[in-house]
Amino acid sequence: MKLIAGNWKMFKGPRETREFCAAFSTPAGVDAVLCPPFVSLPAAVESGHTVFAQNVHWADDGAFTGEISAPMLLELGVSGAIVGHSERRQYFGETDETVARRTVAALRHGLRVIACVGESLEERESGQMDLVLRLQVETIADVAGAEEGLAIAYEPVWAIGTGQTATPEQAREVHAFIKSLLDVPVLYGGSVKPDNAEELLSQEGVDGALVGGASLDVESFTAICQAAAT
Numbered sequence: 001m002k003l004i005a006g007n008w009k010m011f012k013g014p015r016e017t018r019e020f021c022a023a024f025s026t027p028a029g030v031d032a033v034l035c036p037p038f039v040s041l042p043a044a045v046e047s048g049h050t051v052f053a054q055n056v057h058w059a060d061d062g063a064f065t066g067e068i069s070a071p072m073l074l075e076l077g078v079s080g081a082i083v084g085h086s087e088r089r090q091y092f093g094e095t096d097e098t099v100a101r102r103t104v105a106a107l108r109h110g111l112r113v114i115a116c117v118g119e120s121l122e123e124r125e126s127g128q129m130d131l132v133l134r135l136q137v138e139t140i141a142d143v144a145g146a147e148e149g150l151a152i153a154y155e156p157v158w159a160i161g162t163g164q165t166a167t168p169e170q171a172r173e174v175h176a177f178i179k180s181l182l183d184v185p186v187l188y189g190g191s192v193k194p195d196n197a198e199e200l201l202s203q204e205g206v207d208g209a210l211v212g213g214a215s216l217d218v219e220s221f222t223a224i225c226q227a228a229a230t
């Protein structure tokens with residue numbers, strides 16, 4: 001079954017979350033996950049949908065202002081977390097090492113994890129893509145291995161929020177490369193929309209999608225989930 005995760009980023013407080021959740025139902029044959037901001041997690045969990053956080057810290061508790069731990073998420077009924085999203089790497093100093101630490105701690109507590117990797121346009125065009133992806137994936141593989149509950153999201157940075165997706169061939173090629181380094185489900189992310197979802201999701205090695213902008217609207221997120229179910 002394909003995993004379709006809606007990464008809402010810093011959109012939708014509790015009220016809008018309740019509205020979305022009331023209007024959304026997961027189509028049969030797909031593993032649909034909602035990833036709202038931290039303050040909206042309780043509202044999403046109460047709706048009965050499967051819910052992931054957008055980040056999780058490696059310590060159970062401690063002096064880490066602004067962070068949230070795996071036991072805290074579990075207490076709320078959250079099932080997993082995204083870690084290492086490119087926006088965290090780009091704006092908040094997330095590194096391959098911190099991503100790996102977050103991943104291993106979350107898995108140890110029984111949370112599912114979507115760990116994000118992806119190259120920038122400059123890295124792709126200068127021939128650094130394989131090296132960058134290898135470092136990102138192997139840092140996770142070294143500490144976590146192909147553990148149950150772990151998925152990688154391949155999100156080329158140049159495709160996020162730009163309307164420019166990887167071609168099906170590019171996705172196939174990179175997904176195969178990632179799986180050769182760490183044999184876990186690999187999701188594609190970066191401008192997935194209702195009109196390109198079916199083609200991307202039908203590629204070999206594409207085990208689901210991490211959807212940003214198009215996950216904010218119930219109809220378009222439902223259409224993407226339906227494309228994954230067919």
Ligand code: PGA
Nearest residue numbers: 160161190191211212213
């Ligand atoms: P996008 O975002 O679908 O809006 O490109 C994807 C992501 O950042 O996870």
